[in-house]
Amino acid sequence: MAKKENFFQGVKSEMEKTSWPTKEELFKYTVIVVSTVVFFLVFFFVLDIGIKQVIELIK
Numbered sequence: 840m841a842k843k844e845n846f847f848q849g850v851k852s853e854m855e856k857t858s859w860p861t862k863e864e865l866f867k868y869t870v871i872v873v874s875t876v877v878f879f880l881v882f883f884f885v886l887d888i889g890i891k892q893v894i895e896l897i898k
Contacts, residue, residue, distance in 0.1 A: 860868065
């Protein structure tokens with residue numbers, strides 16, 4: 840039982856040391872991640888269509 844208590848005390852101690860982002864930073868980082876995902880989604884979609892067209896021309 841003492842090991843569990845020590846573990847949770849350690850977790851609490853480490854969580855207090857963590858610096859959490861502000862709302863503005865969180866919003867900014869979220870926009871960056873979503874924008875990057877959408878960019879790569881469109882990029883690979885267009886690449887897939889292009890490769891499909893090339894394969895169709897070869898057939």
